Amino acid sequence: MSATWLPSLITADPEAGFDLAIKLSRVAVKKTQPDDETRARLRAGYAEDFDALISISHVVATNFQTVAAANDYWRT
Template structure:
């Protein structure tokens, strides 16, 4: 069985951030599986400052999780 998320481990913080965005997008897709509905409502939140700030907070939460899973990318001696 193949999973869409085999690991939270990434090589770099940039890859970790990309993963955080992917996690956020996947959550939206699971919450609203109808692509036509997502496409229809996208213009409404695309210009809503509160909605954009909210998604930034969601990505930041996911990034904190990924960073913790990666030991904050610190090298351990």
Template sequence: MKKFLLIPAMFSLMIGFAQAADSWLPTLKTDTPEQGFQLAIKMSRMGVKTAQPNMDVLKKGRAEYSNDAEDLIQVSHVVATNFATVAAANNYWK
């Protein structure tokens, strides 16, 4: 049940981030696919930081998930999903 309650809270935090005057994400537009991929990584990292703002807790978990193949595959999936979003926003760099 807690997982379902966390999603709306994360969404409102992310909306608050996007509306800030000094937004870290002013646009999804990039000049190249490589820049788009870097943006997808940044989006993924910011999502994690939004979900777990306590840096001590966040860093403590790295030793565990950085050596777990399933966790790394899940990370890749999140980055790929974000990259698909950025690619679509850039009309696939056509």
């Protein structure tokens, strides 16, 4: 992973901010489980597990709060 994978928390609009929140969440998973094959094997399981999907939504929502605050909620 490049040292510049997160150059800024500033995004053009809320939608791009939400995409960044997803990216932050996915990078956390990648850093905690760096093995590509292991993640690929586990993917099918969580994709059909509604509790896992709700948990994922929660993680993304938490990261979105951070990104939104960093962007002053895109008010300006």
